[in-house]
Amino acid sequence: xxxxxxxxxxxxxxxxxxxxxxxxxxxxxxxxxxxxxxxxxxxxxxxxxxxxxxxxxxxxxxxxxxxxxxxxxxxxxxxxxxxxxxxxxxxxxxxxxxxxxxxxxxxxxxxxxxxxxxxxxxxxxxxxxxxxxxxxxxxxxxxxxxxxxxxxxxxxxxxxxxxxxxxxxxxxxxxxxxxxxxxxxxxxxxxxxxxxxxxxxxxxxxxxxxxxxxxxxxxxxxxxxxxxxxxxxxxxxxxxxxxxxxxxxxxxxxxxxxxxxxxxxxxxxxxxxxxxxxxxxxxx
Amino acid sequence: xxxxxxxxxxxxxxxxxxxxxxxxxxxxxxxxxxxxxxxxxxxxxxxxxxxxxxxxxxxxxxxxxxxxxxxxxxxxxxxxxxxxxxxxxxxxxxxxxxxxxxxxxxxxxxxxxxxxxxxxxxxxxxxxxxxxxxxxxxxxxxxxxxxxxxxxxxxxxxxxxxxxxxxxxxxxxxxxxxxxxxxxxxxxxxxxxxxxxxxxxxxxxxxxxxxxxxxxxxxxxxxxxxxxxxxxxxxxxxxxxxxxxxxxxxxxxxxxxxxxxxxxxxxxxxxxxxxxxxxxxxxxxx
Numbered sequence: 001x002x003x004x005x006x007x008x009x010x011x012x013x014x015x016x017x018x019x020x021x022x023x024x025x026x027x028x029x030x031x032x033x034x035x036x037x038x039x040x041x042x043x044x045x046x047x048x049x050x051x052x053x054x055x056x057x058x059x060x061x062x063x064x065x066x067x068x069x070x071x072x073x074x075x076x077x078x079x080x081x082x083x084x085x086x087x088x089x090x091x092x093x094x095x096x097x098x099x100x101x102x103x104x105x106x107x108x109x110x111x112x113x114x115x116x117x118x119x120x121x122x123x124x125x126x127x128x129x130x131x132x133x134x135x136x137x138x139x140x141x142x143x144x145x146x147x148x149x150x151x152x153x154x155x156x157x158x159x160x161x162x163x164x165x166x167x168x169x170x171x172x173x174x175x176x177x178x179x180x181x182x183x184x185x186x187x188x189x190x191x192x193x194x195x196x197x198x199x200x201x202x203x204x205x206x207x208x209x210x211x212x213x214x215x216x217x218x219x220x221x222x223x224x225x226x227x228x229x230x231x232x233x234x235x236x237x238x239x240x241x242x243x244x245x246x247x248x249x250x251x252x253x254x255x256x257x258x259x260x261x262x263x264x265x266x267x268x269x270x271x272x273x274x275x276x277x278x279x280x281x282x283x284x
Numbered sequence: 285x286x287x288x289x290x291x292x293x294x295x296x297x298x299x300x301x302x303x304x305x306x307x308x309x310x311x312x313x314x315x316x317x318x319x320x321x322x323x324x325x326x327x328x329x330x331x332x333x334x335x336x337x338x339x340x341x342x343x344x345x346x347x348x349x350x351x352x353x354x355x356x357x358x359x360x361x362x363x364x365x366x367x368x369x370x371x372x373x374x375x376x377x378x379x380x381x382x383x384x385x386x387x388x389x390x391x392x393x394x395x396x397x398x399x400x401x402x403x404x405x406x407x408x409x410x411x412x413x414x415x416x417x418x419x420x421x422x423x424x425x426x427x428x429x430x431x432x433x434x435x436x437x438x439x440x441x442x443x444x445x446x447x448x449x450x451x452x453x454x455x456x457x458x459x460x461x462x463x464x465x466x467x468x469x470x471x472x473x474x475x476x477x478x479x480x481x482x483x484x485x486x487x488x489x490x491x492x493x494x495x496x497x498x499x500x501x502x503x504x505x506x507x508x509x510x511x512x513x514x515x516x517x518x519x520x521x522x523x524x525x526x527x528x529x530x531x532x533x534x535x536x537x538x539x540x541x542x543x544x545x546x547x548x549x550x551x552x553x554x555x556x557x558x559x560x561x562x563x564x565x566x567x568x569x570x
Binding site for chain 1: 347385482486489497526
């Protein structure tokens, strides 16, 4: 299709070439410099290690306005498309995270100046307008939704971030007629959209290539999980796509549960975080 | 996997369908994954027709993007908190069972899993159950399903009657209890069987879809298996672990622990006791 259709509509051209906003500020701790458009970032880790939580944290930072009535909110003011294959996305949880984030920023602001009354609800509503959620029942729906992305991005040129939670959701459903060409087709579509429209994609994957017995449970132990070379086919296929990948690991240290982000190739712990009622918090 | 057939979209005629079948394109998936240019050459169908079929199929089978504001307002109007019938367990879940969520109750035999479910169902009608026994029982439907296919069939029937809106019971239903999922899934897991995980994922997705799309509170019970050392962990393996929104682990000492939640702090523990009146708080007995 792409070979023949060299013409495109004006709206598509603008969506494709229009200036994409800066993603600086989506996560100043993990991504110290801005993420260049065209990147595909993968987060992998076992269920319950906080992948969806960290995505909620990034969504909040993306959709919040930069400034509201003179208060710096630190957002990026860009649109996000969230593809929920796991059916775990909770809008109420996201609203809670956004609310805590806004209140925190307002408190910081108030220490400098006199009190101002801010309507938090309207900031939340304003921010939520920048979020689109798609829920997929099976891999066919996921595939076709990715095929439709081009149309969607043409209509909504502000979308600069796509999140897929998770790409491993339909693995077992497809396992019996697992067909590498289909997954490669899926990847091709995603790659093309990300490149053509210069957006950033975040993927989560609950498959890990980590041998769980090798990973220390206690903080005191040597804290480098060993990455085995045993890949599942679907994992290997998806791994080709990601330009950066991060591994999340949940560890138990006494009563608290910390999560560490690792770089899978170097196995160096990047940062430590914990999840509270107000969302993701990084600890030094 | 939907097959291509006449009537799927207006542009798809019988002749084109035959030509596509000869070219090895049978399902919607085959059609979408193939390049229209190649199909046009191998099957001898006009490129323009293929593009219009493709466009219609894409529109028909893609997920619909919902704006965050609509989703928020929808969630606010549809979320209700169902009392669990036992204050301490209710505190664990911040008030009770939320609609739009799947809650798993895992525990050993005789730890009170079914008691929790029974109490859940009863407590939706107030405490003076005896007076309302008849009225209340009309509001509980019980389906027996003894293998995974029957469970899936029952759930699919419930889902289609909710969508059709022709059954007043199902349209007003708020709570769905599956006791227990391990009983139907365990026999098909393990060994050389490859269907087990497929059926489990299918069942789990169905439960999630029912809860999220149709605003139900879903409760499933599960067994436990021996974990590392003396600990217990929920049965059904690691692929089941991340499916439910919340998981409460019960033990024989009648202690309940919240071990997974998408919205609450974890590892809170509460005690409960089982009496004639079902699951109750410990303090009430003292």
